[in-house]
Amino acid sequence: MAQNVAFKKREEVDMAESTIWWLLAGGAVALELMTGTFYLLMLAVGLAAAALAAHFGLALTAQILVAALVGGGAVVLWHWKRSKDPKPAEAQANADVQMDIGETVHVAQWNADATASVKYRGSQWTVVIADTDAAPQPGLFRVKELQGNRLVVHKL
Incomplete structure (x- = not known):
């Protein structure tokens, strides 16, 4: 039992x-x-x-x-x-990560080394052009990516 x-x-x-x-x-x-x-x-x-x-x-x-x-x-x-699925852009060129991607800046004058200094968001930034083959001309540019503290731009 x-x-x-x-x-x-x-x-x-x-x-x-x-x-x-x-x-x-x-x-x-x-x-x-x-x-x-x-x-x-x-x-x-x-x-x-x-x-x-x-x-x-x-x-x-x-x-x-x-x-x-x-x-x-x-x-x-x-x-x-x-x-x-398409791979996301690198962080420095990803608009979801960097709020500056896609913004416009006005470049008044380019330096001999293809850089410029612009006032953007209340401070001075160094700008470099993405297309190094073309001679940079003053005007409006769109931010393509960030490289450190430099804005990489292309002509609008």
């Missing part, structure tokens, strides 16, 4: 395989939220697919295979999709 009670208690403690898969998927989502690694979310999709496979009564080997195929496939697809 005592042996039968111990056996019943052990049965109550055992979790269904699907519950374990759901907990693993939830843990992967929580870890993704802490790290910001989107690939963990793709692996969590694979773990959720394995939980569904467990609900359908597939064997443990099939559940692991489903988790690997769905999660790994999602990671590969996401990596492939990201490789097709």
Whole structure:
């Protein structure tokens, strides 16, 4: 009788395989939220697919295979999709990073070394022209990128 009670208690403690898969998927989502690694979310999709496979009564080997195929496939697809996206501009030429990109400056006079000094945003800036082949002429220029404390510009 005592042996039968111990056996019943052990049965109550055992979790269904699907519950374990759901907990693993939830843990992967929580870890993704802490790290910001989107690939963990793709692996969590694979773990959720394995939980569904467990609900359908597939064997443990099939559940692991489903988790690997769905999660790994999602990671590969996401990596492939990201490789097709255009690469962002370098920080010094990215308008999302530098607020000066796209702004206009007026150059009154160019120096012999193809630089100029302009007043921009309340201070003096050194300006260099992006197209070094053309002789710089005074006028309006648009900021193309920043190189240190120099504005690289092109003619409007």
